[in-house]
Amino acid sequence: MKTLDTAAAPAIATVDLILFALGEAGLEVLLIRRGAAPFLDAWALPGGWIHTDEDADLDAAAHRILREKTGVATPYIEQLQTVGNATRDPRGWSLSVAYVALIGPGQAPAVRGGNAADAAWRPVETVLAEAGDLAFDHGDLLGLALARVRRKVEYSTLPVHLLPERFTLSELQSVYERVLGRRLDKSAFRKRMAEVDFVEPVPGEMRRGSNRPAQIYRLKEARSTAFFDRVL
Amino acid sequence: MKTLDTAAAPAIATVDLILFALGEAGLEVLLIRRGAAPFLDAWALPGGWIHTDEDADLDAAAHRILREKTGVATPYIEQLQTVGNATRDPRGWSLSVAYVALIGPGQAPAVRGGNAADAAWRPVETVLAEAGDLAFDHGDLLGLALARVRRKVEYSTLPVHLLPERFTLSELQSVYERVLGRRLDKSAFRKRMAEVDFVEPVPGEMRRGSNRPAQIYRLKEARSTAFFDRVL
């Protein structure tokens, strides 16, 4: 969201992004410090105006804005919800389409978008505890996004997108456990992953350590997210 | 969507509504014949511009537009998805927030909104088969809405909103079966309804016929939609 956007016609509405990655403390969200009024110097979600002259559609706008604000190019992304009311922006009636994006380690730029002070990864719990400090209604949007992700983890394969391209089943299980905040049974977990049939072993590739090597898996192509019959 | 809306400032984006009700042929959707270009005389979903001077927020806009276009005042309503691209409206880049609404028999006006020829309930299957005939990308929106409803019926109590306020458990089961297109086991169905605890018997009220009378139920207050642990 910029205040300097003066080309009235091509700017329709804003897109805000809730970008999650897995860090030391569990789920973390990328925040950007605002450099303009309103909410000057407050932390905010990365967002920007739709540009009708360069964005073919909403998803393209979300990708562009994410890339421009954070440098992230190819995340998993899905539309969350659209909020619009007279009070969320002091400048007047405001419409924003919120997107959730997930990236794995490595794709996550430590800090991007100008200088180091204006972007930061923050643990979601910490941010939510002080949700009111965020610009606009971004605290609400973060809450919505977190609820969506937590719920969807229960019945889908969403968490693969928080891992690098190649991973072991133990690593995948660990992601589920960290997002859900509870332990899962190993054999039940593997049975379910086999059922939904969305990952495949990479022949010959193993993760080695001071123990039995683990088979490395990757996402089956054309299978971005699968759904379970039942809840975990 | 009107072309005559010339007040540039307060009109931001459109809201389109997919209004479902249960008819003879199963799920039916309300369509309105367009009275202006583009797509003059084509069938379309009821929709209209957000008016920043009268709509407090998006949901309020959706309610107002539904009421104005169809006369329906108090439906179950939920936001579906927002679509925006350069091609859906020949007049230029267009943004629309789609809502799904469900109403029970009785709340459904046979025909409203001017004269009888400009609104009609149509079976979803029929309309989808000729989805390309609808104005804009409304065929796509209808497809999205139907997929959402069909999926959500599997794990939630959504179908109560297709019934009148008072109903029997057999009637409720019948709604599930008609939307899902398959039979359900009676005892399993009742067990599940008891589990989620979202309906309650109306003491003394029974539905009578030439058979054993059936207990009449109603939605428990403050419980619009509940979710199952598992899929039906």
Add this chain to the structure above:
DNA sequence: AAAATAGTGTCTTTAAGACATTATCCC
């Protein structure tokens, strides 16, 4: 009594959860 639907119970089959065992590497 017959017909019809409501409502509940029983039994079989399946799946889930806890736990144990075996496997394979490094040191």
Add this chain to the structure above:
DNA sequence: GGGATAATGTCTTAAAGACACTATTTT
């Protein structure tokens, strides 16, 4: 061999699904 984690198997327990039976009304 010891330590560590991978991978799979077994057993117990709970739930789901199919089906049958009982209940209560009208005709």
